[in-house]
Every structure is written in C-alpha cells, then in structure tokens.
Amino acid sequence: EKVEITKEQRALVKAIVDAYNRHQIPQDVAKKLLQEQYSAEENFLLLTEMATSQVQVLVEFTKNIPGFLSLDREDQIALLKGSAVEAMFLRSAQVLSKKMPNGHTDVLEERVRKSGISEEFMTPMFNFYKSVGELHMAQEEQALLTAVTILTPDRPYVKSHQAVERLQETMLDVLRKLCVLQHPHEPMYFARLLGRLTELRTLSHYHAEMLTSWRMNDHKFTPLLCEIWDVQ
Numbered sequence: 178e179k180v181e182i183t184k185e186q187r188a189l190v191k192a193i194v195d196a197y198n199r200h201q202i203p204q205d206v207a208k209k210l211l212q213e214q215y216s217a218e219e220n221f222l223l224l225t226e227m228a229t230s231q232v233q234v235l236v237e238f239t240k241n242i243p244g245f246l247s248l249d250r251e252d253q254i255a256l257l258k259g260s261a262v263e264a265m266f267l268r269s270a271q272v273l274s275k276k277m278p279n280g281h282t283d284v285l286e287e288r289v290r291k292s293g294i295s296e297e298f299m300t301p302m303f304n305f306y307k308s309v310g311e312l313h314m315a316q317e318e319q320a321l322l323t324a325v326t327i328l329t330p331d332r333p334y335v336k337s338h339q340a341v342e343r344l345q346e347t348m349l350d351v352l353r354k355l356c357v358l359q360h361p362h363e364p365m366y367f368a369r370l371l372g373r374l375t376e377l378r379t380l381s382h383y384h385a386e387m388l389t390s391w392r393m394n395d396h397k398f399t400p401l402l403c404e405i406w407d408v409q
C-alpha cells in the first residue's frame with residue numbers, strides 16, 4: 178500500500194534528527210583519541226572519558242525526544258540507565274563505520290581493541306560494528322533507532338510500561354515508513370534494523386561482564402558512569 182509520512186511524523190523526525198546532530202561529543206574530547214599514548218592504561222582512561230562525555234550527550238538527546246519529559250520521572254531514569262550501554266554501542270558503531278575524515282575511526286578501534294577487554298567480548302563487539310556498518314544507515318534511521326532503543330518498555334524498574342510502549346510505537350511507526358521510502362528495493366531493511374536491537378541486548382550482557390573484569394583489575398570509572406551503571 179502507498180506509504181505516507183504525516184505532517185506530524187515529519188516534524189517528529191526533524192526534532193529527533195536535530196537533537197541527534199546537536200548533541201555530539203565535543204571535538205576537543207574526540208581529538209584526544211589522536212593525541213594520547215597507546216598503553217592499555219591510557220586507552221582505558223581515554224575510553225572512560227569518551228564514555229562519560231557520551232553519557233552526557235545521550236542525556237541531552239533523550240530529553241529532546243518528544244514525550245520523554247512527560248514520562249514519570251523515575252521511569253525516565255530507569256530508561257536512561259537501562260539503555261545507556263546499548264545507545265553507546267550504537268553511537269560508537271556509527272563512528273567506527275563512518276570512516277571519519279578526521280582519522281578518529283581507526284584510532285578509536287585500535288584503542289577499544291587494546292583497553293583490557295577480553296577476546297571473548299571482542300569478537301561479538303566487532304561483529305556488531307561490522308553488521309551496523311553494512312546497513313549504511315541514514316542519519317534519520319540512526320537517530321530514530323537510538324530513540325527506539327531508549328524507549329524500550331521492558332527495562333528494569335519501569336513502572337508505566339504502557340506509556341513508554343506508546344512512545345516507542347510512535348517512533349517505530351515512522352522508522353518503518355522511512356525504511357520503506359528510503360530502501361524501496363529492500364523490503365526486509367526495517368526488520369534487519371530491528372535485528373540489531375536484539376544484538377544490542379546480547380552485547381549489553383557482555384558489557385556487564387566487561388565491567389566486572391575491569392573492576393577486578395582495579396580500573397576506576399567516573400562518578401557519572403558509576404551512577405548510570407550501578408558500579409562501585
């Protein structure tokens with residue numbers, strides 16, 4: 178059937194894409210990827226700084242998702258805590274697959290590979306990065322998929338499950354239409370996008386184990402990361 182994006186949906190996409198583009202890691206932080214040393218210690222510290230900056234960016238982006246601030250306050254916190262790792266996997270995947278002109282891509286990959294993460298997590302992590310890269314997602318799709326991930330109703334401690342589900346469905350409906358319109362010859366494209374969300378859940382479980390092994394090696398996180406990841 179003819180797929181139509183309504184005026185409201187177009188406004189919704191614009192609001193989310195603008196927020197996604199407006200909130201980025203400051204370039205002076207990102208530039209450090211090129212400057213600092215390459216020891217496992219230095220890499221870990223730098224990635225910790227990037228992750229902390231990325232969480233701040235993520236909070237600002239989330240506040241701009243239409244309807245998010247109308248949710249119950251405690252649910253807003255529960256959604257952010259429950260989705261932060263997945264949203265950061267998505268964002269770092271987009272950075273790594275973008276082949277950035279400023280040379281950050283290879284350096285970021287190099288530092289992630291040498292930051293004390295054990296091999297068993299490295300393979301699924303870089304398989305994910307590869308599979309996201311192969312999708313060649315448009316920025317509207319990246320922004321909307323991140324919003325869909327944040328608005329996942331079945332995160333721990335979410336009380337108004339239905340209110341979150343309604344918001345997520347609004348995002349899913351417009352993402353579905355965009356996929357049909359922007360990938361007319363790939364009827365399964367939307368399904369493949371959603372398949373990445375399943376992979377994100379698995380990575381999120383691996384990540385919890387990564388945190389434990391870093392902590393066992395006495396690695397320190399910032400207060401913001403401790404708060405959002407319930408560590409220390």
Ligand SMILES: CC(C)c1onc(-c2c(Cl)cccc2Cl)c1COc1ccc(-c2ccc3[nH]c(C(=O)O)cc3c2)cc1
Pocket residue numbers: 202207208221224225226227228231261262265266268269272277281285289292398402
């Ligand atoms: C606390 C640190 C060590 C950490 O723990 N887990 C992860 C962790 C890991 Cl490895 C993998 C996936 C998710 C997490 Cl959450 C990390 C490092 O997390 C990030 C590293 C880099 C970036 C990031 C985001 C946007 C960026 N833009 C640019 C730019 O150049 O413009 C660089 C950049 C880097 C985000 C999270």
